[in-house]
Amino acid sequence: MNNHLTSKINPASIRIETFSHEILQAKHLSLDILRLDEIHPIISGNKLFKLKYYLEDALQKKCHTIQTFGGFYSNHIVATAYAAQLCQLKSIGIIRGAKSDHLTPTLQEAETHGMTLRFVSASDYQTLKRNQGFFDNVYSIPEGGYGLLGAKGAAEILSFTNRSYDYIVCAVGTGTMVAGIINASADHQQIIGISALKGAYSLETEINKLLNSDKKNYQINHDYHFGGFAKHPSELLAFMELTWKENRLPTDVVYTSKTLYAILDLAQKKHFKLGSQMLMIHSGGLQGNRSLSLKLCSSQYPV
Numbered sequence: 001m002n003n004h005l006t007s008k009i010n011p012a013s014i015r016i017e018t019f020s021h022e023i024l025q026a027k028h029l030s031l032d033i034l035r036l037d038e039i040h041p042i043i044s045g046n047k048l049f050k051l052k053y054y055l056e057d058a059l060q061k062k063c064h065t066i067q068t069f070g071g072f073y074s075n076h077i078v079a080t081a082y083a084a085q086l087c088q089l090k091s092i093g094i095i096r097g098a099k100s101d102h103l104t105p106t107l108q109e110a111e112t113h114g115m116t117l118r119f120v121s122a123s124d125y126q127t128l129k130r131n132q133g134f135f136d137n138v139y140s141i142p143e144g145g146y147g148l149l150g151a152k153g154a155a156e157i158l159s160f161t162n163r164s165y166d167y168i169v170c171a172v173g174t175g176t177m178v179a180g181i182i183n184a185s186a187d188h189q190q191i192i193g194i195s196a197l198k199g200a201y202s203l204e205t206e207i208n209k210l211l212n213s214d215k216k217n218y219q220i221n222h223d224y225h226f227g228g229f230a231k232h233p234s235e236l237l238a239f240m241e242l243t244w245k246e247n248r249l250p251t252d253v254v255y256t257s258k259t260l261y262a263i264l265d266l267a268q269k270k271h272f273k274l275g276s277q278m279l280m281i282h283s284g285g286l287q288g289n290r291s292l293s294l295k296l297c298s299s300q301y302p303v
C-alpha cells in the first residue's frame with residue numbers, strides 16, 4: 001500500500017470491539033464494531049479510505065490544487081483540507097450557502113488546514129458540481145468523494161476484518177463506502193446500508209454505478225433517517241447518550257447513531273437470522289456533532 005496519504009496516517013491499528021445489548025442477546029446475535037472513528041481526529045472514519053486514491057491521482061497528474069464540495073458541517077470538506085495539506089497540495093472548498101461572520105467550527109478547521117473557502121448559492125452549487133468547480137486545471141473531487149476512486153479506497157475497509165460475518169451494516173450518505181464494501185464482500189455476506197437521508201431512492205442507482213460486478217448481496221434501508229440528513233429528534237439524542245453511558249461508544253448524530261439504532265431495531269423485528277455474526281462499520285463522523293450545542297455530544301467527542 002504505497003500511498004501518500006496512508007503513509008502519513010497509518011490505519012493499521014484499527015480495533016474491532018464487541019457490542020453487547022440485551023436485544024442482541026435475546027436474538028442470539030453477535031455484533032462487532034469496526035472502529036474506524038479512532039483512526040484520526042480529523043480524517044476520521046471512512047474519509048481516509050475514500051480520499052486516498054483521489055489524492056494519489058491528483059499527485060500523479062501533477063495537479064497542485066484540489067477542490068471539492070460540501071456544506072457547513074461536512075466531514076468530507078475538513079478531511080479533504082487536512083489530507084491535501086498532508087500531501088502538500090492546495091485546496092479549495094466550494095461551500096453551499098451564504099458566508100456568515102461566524103464560520104462553523106468545521107469550516108474554521110478546514111481553513112486552519114489551508115483550505116480556501118468559496119461560498120456559493122444553492123443553485124450555483126448545483127451548477128458548479130455538474131461542471132466540476134471553478135477552474136479547469138484544478139483536480140476536482142466529487143461531493144462526498146462519490147466515484148470509482150472513492151469506492152476503490154473504501155473496499156480496503158474490509159481488509160481489516162475477516163470473512164466470518166454474515167451481515168455487514170454501515171451508514172450511507174453518497175453510497176461510496178457501501179459500494180466499496182459490497183465490492184470487497186464475499187457472496188455469503190449480506191451488506192445492509194442505512195441511509196441517513198430521507199427518501200434518497202436514487203441511491204441504489206448511484207451505488208450500482210460503482211459496483212464492479214453485478215453483486216446483489218446488499219440492501220439499502222430507507223427507514224432510519226429520523227426525519228432527514230440534518231435532523232436529530234430527541235429520541236435519537238437520547239439513544240446516543242445511552243449508548244455512550246452504557247457502552248462507552250461515541251456515535252455521531254448524522255450517520256452512526258442512526259445505523260446502530262437501526263441494527264437494534266431490526267434485530268428486535270427479527271430481520272436477522274438467529275445466531276448470525278454481524279459487523280457494524282463505525283465510519284467516524286465527529287463533524288456532525290458540532291452542529292449541536294448540547295453538552296451530551298461534547299462529552300462524547302473532544303470537539
Ligand SMILES: *Cc1c(COP(=O)(O)O)cnc(C)c1O
Nearest residue numbers: 173174175176177255283284285
Ligand atoms: C461521510 C460519512 C458517511 C457517508 O459515506 P458515503 O460513502 O458518502 O456513503 C458515513 N458515515 C460517516 C460517519 C461519514 O462521515
